[in-house]
Amino acid sequence: MAELLYQHAEPEAVLSGTHFMDGNHAACEGAIAAGCRFAAGYPITPSTEIVERFAERAPHVGAMFIQMEDEIASSICLQGAVWGGLKAMTVTSGPGFSLMMEHTGYAAMTETPCVFVDVQRAGPSTGLPTLPAQGDMLQCRFGSHGDYEAIALCPSSVQECFDFMIEAFNLAEAYRVPVFFMMDECVGHMTEKLVIPDAREISVLGRRFTKKPPEEFLPYAPGEDLVPEMVKAGDGYRFHVTGLTHDERGYPSTTLATQRQLVVRLIEKIQRNAPKIWKWEERNLQGAEVAVISYGISARVALKAIELAKQDGIQAGLFRLITVWPFPGQRIQELATRVRAIVVPELNLRGQVANEVERAVQGRCPVVPVGHPGGGVHDPQDIFHAIKEALS
Amino acid sequence: MKMQESASIPKFTRKDLIPGGEVKWCPGCGDYAILASIQKILPELNTPRENFVFVSGIGCSSRFPYYMNTYGLHSIHGRAPAVATGVKLANPKLSVWVMTGDGDAMSIGGNHLIHALRRNLDLKIVMFNNEIYGLTKGQYSPTTQMGQVTKSSPYGVPDYPFSPLRLALGAGATFVARAFDVDGPHLQAILKEAALHKGSAFIEIWQNCVVFNDSVFDPIVSKESRPDHLLYLEEGQPLLFGKDKENAVISEEMSPRVVPASEAPKERLLVHKSGLQDPAYAFLVSGMTYPEFPVPMGIFRNVQSPAYDEILDGQVKKAKAKAKDNSFMALFDGLETWTIN
């Protein structure tokens, strides 16, 4: 099994120092620091600044930006770039993300490490192009047909747009999956302090290239952690990438046994490694009566509601999801045994993440979703009332 | 019969087409002039107002249907030709117009566009070409000039632009024309011809985006530039230009060439004909670009071929007319199910 080779970031590519910038620009800098050297995109509000900055920065860091004819093209062009040997991302928002779904499945099936950035806006359809939502949380998980697992991260500050973008690229390489960087319009457009550390303090995971000689190499034979090693075009390995069900040699096979072996592994490589992938933040949960579970911009709004609850004599704490997929259900189940109720504010109306919380909690305590149609953020009062109600 | 029909069509005026409410284009945007031209010609088309349908994609230009008091479908980025195909097939008596931008039509919608043109379905496809993505605030489009600095091409556009006219000709469009926003009478004449055409019509309209690509067409369309750099195509007329028509375009080795009119060999002087079945001439003239050539405006191609809806209609009639064949071979060759009596 190829060991995971962490290096530090390229010093020439990292703008170390203290900055004042918005989440979109910070996400771009995070990608560059992480070693992303190829971006393909098609302009769409509210995400375009990420690729506009990337286009500007590209020649200075040895990277390339290509504006493709649409998101269908962008999301598959980037996979070509990965097999050509680069780390790559595409950047979009709702309507473009919908168009990418065929290719998120291709990335999952071909185990192409890559990053899809979705700066979420309100939908469905063209919806509210300039206003926030968190309505694509199930789409990134289930949007393509068939069974697969993916990883999704939700930053909730400008600093996290930088930090977790690096994490997103590292996870993509570690598990060879598409990683979804699920921002929202607020996080993308809010301007805050950003500290970019010294390149030597940034860990970047290299690609898991095989050391086996070509005659021994089986492209889809997994290592112990269920992740196979990679090669790139031009290195002398004969290699087929295919979206068809394939055996360990990468050749199409139509047997039930191959299908089971492959698809079960695609799922298990994430599920089994989930504890290593999970990231969350807990605040004031010690002795809390109510846990507010949230992510992205909603988690920041929830802090205000928690403060209001405190003034009202209710002990509430925050469990902020950073990794939304794979879902940290185990941890939430534990939490459910310690609190009297769970409240889940998010910028969608059908409880996209709240339902998953409920599934994990399995009736151990009441789960109260606090929906929102998108187009703005919650009024903290609404979350506060939900906290109060959840206890009554 | 014809007389009676037109007499029964309720009259409407330009004013009836203005829905009221705010028009949300930037002040000075070329889209206003195009809107005014379309509102001007519609009442002259002998079609009831309720039969007009305007279908658009996404973009500044695609907000067009909101500003017309007719049926309107503001659809999905790039998809208007496919939506319009459905509308027209479902109700062929409708006059269906696609309002689209250079990004909407040539980039994300390129595939739908070429196939709609190829089918020769009776659609009027009006492309507002401002050589930029206006709505998303200034990234380059497939028609932006190579080397131009835009928001997404900080070091200059690295790709070659499309020639929209040549793309349409290549796709087999039976009506192909170009006009520009501020010459109302010319634009209106072109739009009327397009409306009368039976089959797919593609009209490229140069449109000034004052905010993100101001004055890109000025070297050709400004009042001072026009005599030397713009050539209005007139049916049956030689391609002459200049203040005193002192220059001529001739054909040399299947390419255009500019010579003084006095020296133009008569047999090689290009004379405009839009009705040629072979698109070679239209292709040649549509390749005349600034600054080497005067840029032609007008109708490049206008030929008749059966339209998709007519072909389909013919098939339906034929299939219905065919007597029911219950022979064993007919069953064998036919659908995979049959009825047991």
Ligand SMILES: Cc1ncc(C[n+]2csc(CCOP(=O)(O)OP(=O)(O)O)c2C)c(N)n1
């Ligand atoms: C699937 C999808 N991708 C991207 C966008 C964002 N978008 C809206 S309009 C547009 C381009 C508009 O350019 P153009 O068609 O030339 O129209 P203009 O605004 O210049 O009139 C883009 C990229 C979108 N709405 N949907």
Ligand code: SF4
């Ligand atoms: S951005 Fe350009 S195209 Fe769009 S409305 Fe303004 S001037 Fe017109």
Ligand SMILES: [Mg+2]
């Ligand atoms: Mg445009």
